Amino acid sequence: MLQYLNPSSAYEALLEFLAAGGNVLVVIMFVAFFMWALIIERIIFWTTAKDGVIKRAKRAWAARTDHKSWYAHAIRDRLISEAKQETERFNGIIRALVAVTPLLGLLGTVTGMVEVFDIMAVTGSSNARLMAGGISKATIPTMAGLVVSLSGLIFINAFERFAKKAEHEVSDELLIE
Known part of the structure; x- marks a missing residue:
């Protein structure tokens, strides 16, 4: 088990695994790297930048003197929408990749069975x-x-829950007087 900590042994084991799984496994690996890059970006956002998005919306709302007119309501809706858009960035792409990877696995099943029949x-x-x-x-x-x-599904559900919570938080912070 410790031999896999050696980079050359780990690389050789990865190449053996990819060869055993065929070309579709290489595609799944690249999709997984892309999905996890987006997940890591979202984790960094939720740990560092989320509060800044909420504070920016609060500052913009507090800078307004008018909070009662129709125009003020439209500005409030825009600020909430911008915060929502920022918190939901890449969620659709991650969700699509979560849906695509089992289908790629099924494609690998079909190609492997074609090889067996061949x-x-x-x-x-x-x-x-x-x-x-x-x-x-x-x-x-x-x-x-x-x-x-499955690994992506766990995170995308958490991110969507966080986004709804942040949207409600912004909505509650931008009170209409």
């Missing part, structure tokens, strides 16, 4: 040793797609 057609037999490579190419991408999807 081996069966070429050899004319159902030799288990020959089919094992195709079976692994069928199951590994499915597993990887589901794992990536």
